[in-house]
Amino acid sequence: xxxxxxxxxxxxxxxxxxxxxxxxxxxxxxxxxxxxxxxxxxxxxxxxxxxxxxxxxxxxxxxxxxxxxxxxxxxxxxxxxxxxxxxxxxxxxxxxxxxxxxxxxxxxxxxxxxxxxxxxxxxxxxxxxxxxxxxxxxxxxxxxxxxxxxxxxx
Numbered sequence: 536x537x538x539x540x541x542x543x544x545x546x547x548x549x550x551x552x553x554x555x556x557x558x559x560x561x562x563x564x565x566x567x568x569x570x571x572x573x574x575x576x577x578x579x580x581x582x583x584x585x586x587x588x589x590x591x592x593x594x595x596x597x598x599x600x601x602x603x604x605x606x607x608x609x610x611x612x613x614x615x616x617x618x619x620x621x622x623x624x625x626x627x628x629x630x631x632x633x634x635x636x637x638x639x640x641x642x643x644x645x646x647x648x649x650x651x652x653x654x655x656x657x658x659x660x661x662x663x664x665x666x667x668x669x670x671x672x673x674x675x676x677x678x679x680x681x682x683x684x685x686x687x688x689x
Contacts, residue, residue: 541568541644545624546614547575547634547668550606553649557679558610561647562617564677570644571620574610575637576603577630600625631667638674646676 546561548554558574565572578599607623614621626633638646650665665678 539568541565541570543573543641543643544568544570544645544647545573545575545634545638545641545643545674546610547577547630547646547648547664548606548610549576549630549649550602550609551649553679553681555610555613555649557647557649557677558613560677560679561645562614562619564645564647565614565619566617571622572614573622573624573637573641573643574607574614575624575626575634576607576610577633578603578625578627579630580627600627630664631671634664634668635672635674638672643674646672646674647679648676649679650681 541564544561544565546558548558561572564570578596580596580599603625607625611621611623624637626637634646634648637643646668648665648668650663665676669676669678
């Protein structure tokens with residue numbers, strides 16, 4: 536049985552263990568609704584590479600893009616193995632902005648993502664991609680809370 540509630544689901548991933556739990560939840564929702572999953576990884580270049588920093592800028596960008604491609608490939612295989620239709624999306628920019636823009640400009644019905652669960656001063660210092668997406672998105676957002684800080688092996 537499938538529903539027309541969700542046709543296109545974006546799962547934002549960063550390769551963390553909590554992001555993998557978000558992938559699992561997104562897959563289950565996609566199975567129930569017959570949706571296509573769009574696995575999204577955003578290379579957070581602005582926070583890694585400063586405009587004023589020129590030494591090895593291209594090399595560093597290439598390395599972090601390749602890490603993103605590896606993570607996307609692993610997540611795509613997980614989704615494919617579940618029998619759900621999947622597309623990979625690799626973007627470059629501020630993660631919160633890019634997730635919101637992709638979802639709103641590509642007719643996504645749901646955003647599924649994990650959160651690291653930072654609180655207090657740590658959240659103030661680092662910011663929260665999930666919080667930015669929740670506050671700024673016109674598309675419904677499902678956030679999977681933190682359970683661990685492990686990462687997918689890339």
